Amino acid sequence: MLIAIEGIDGSGKTTLAKELKKWLENEKKKKVLLTAEPFTEEISKLIQEEGWKDPVTLTLLFSADRGVHVNWIMKQNQYNIIITDRYYYSTIAYQSAMGIDKNWIVEVNKFFPKPELTLLLDIPAEIAITRIKKDDKFNFKEKLSLLQKVRENYLEIAKNENSIKIINSTKTFEEVLSEAKNYVEELIS
Numbered sequence: 047m048l049i050a051i052e053g054i055d056g057s058g059k060t061t062l063a064k065e066l067k068k069w070l071e072n073e074k075k076k077k078v079l080l081t082a083e084p085f086t087e088e089i090s091k092l093i094q095e096e097g098w099k100d101p102v103t104l105t106l107l108f109s110a111d112r113g114v115h116v117n118w119i120m121k122q123n124q125y126n127i128i129i130t131d132r133y134y135y136s137t138i139a140y141q142s143a144m145g146i147d148k149n150w151i152v153e154v155n156k157f158f159p160k161p162e163l164t165l166l167l168d169i170p171a172e173i174a175i176t177r178i179k180k181d182d183k184f185n186f187k188e189k190l191s192l193l194q195k196v197r198e199n200y201l202e203i204a205k206n207e208n209s210i211k212i213i214n215s216t217k218t219f220e221e222v223l224s225e226a227k228n229y230v231e232e233l234i235s
């Protein structure tokens with residue numbers, strides 16, 4: 047079972063993913079694999095070096111990285127649940143905010159398995175930015191207007207996709223976690 051966590055930078059994805067894993071292992075006795083995108087060191091390096099200057103290359107690099115990631119996930123047979131911190135909705139939301147045609151991004155990513163559940167942490171970019179650490183390794187400089195557009199794109203995608211559940215991430219982390227647990231509980235019970 048594949049669960050994706052999505053949202054703009056600083057929305058709380060990494061924190062939530064870790065806590066969900068702990069809860070699923072300790073309370074629900076599940077074997078959980080926690081993973082994240084971008085996945086491969088080699089492609090992350092290319093993204094840092096040149097991809098971010100060019101949204102077409104960036105789309106292809108993130109999607110190629112996903113191909114490697116999915117092939118790796120397919121071999122991890124010992125787990126009941128796989129939680130990924132970012133998945134193809136990131137490419138759709140971010141790279142279309144950079145001007146790339148959404149349908150083309152969907153087409154490039156259509157071979158990858160669809161998550162049974164996607165938790166979308168929704169938060170205004172102004173608030174998320176105050177939570178982001180300074181060590182941004184991707185040179186995006188956390189541009190406010192870009193993240194605002196990315197947030198809108200995520201909400202637009204969620205409108206047409208029932209498996210994406212929106213969680214208001216301006217709430218306390220306890221509230222966010224509790225809502226997330228409810229959605230996961232529905233899925234596994």
Ligand SMILES: Nc1ncnc2c1ncn2[C@@H]1O[C@H](COP(=O)(O)OP(=O)(O)O)[C@@H](O)[C@H]1O
Nearest residue numbers: 055056057058059060061177215217218219222
């Ligand atoms: N609901 C919340 N309220 C306040 N701060 C939060 C909340 N969720 C996460 N944080 C904090 O915000 C920062 C960014 O969270 P992180 O999980 O790294 O986000 P992301 O992985 O989406 O970039 C961290 O310092 C984290 O402790």
Ligand SMILES: Cc1cn([C@H]2C[C@H](O)[C@@H](COP(=O)(O)OP(=O)(O)O)O2)c(=O)[nH]c1=O
Nearest residue numbers: 054055056083084108132136137140184186
């Ligand atoms: C996976 C993915 C990430 N990104 C961006 C989002 C982030 O700004 C950056 C790095 O992702 P990540 O390390 O997950 O950043 P954060 O933890 O701050 O959310 O790459 C894309 O633009 N497209 C994608 O397909």
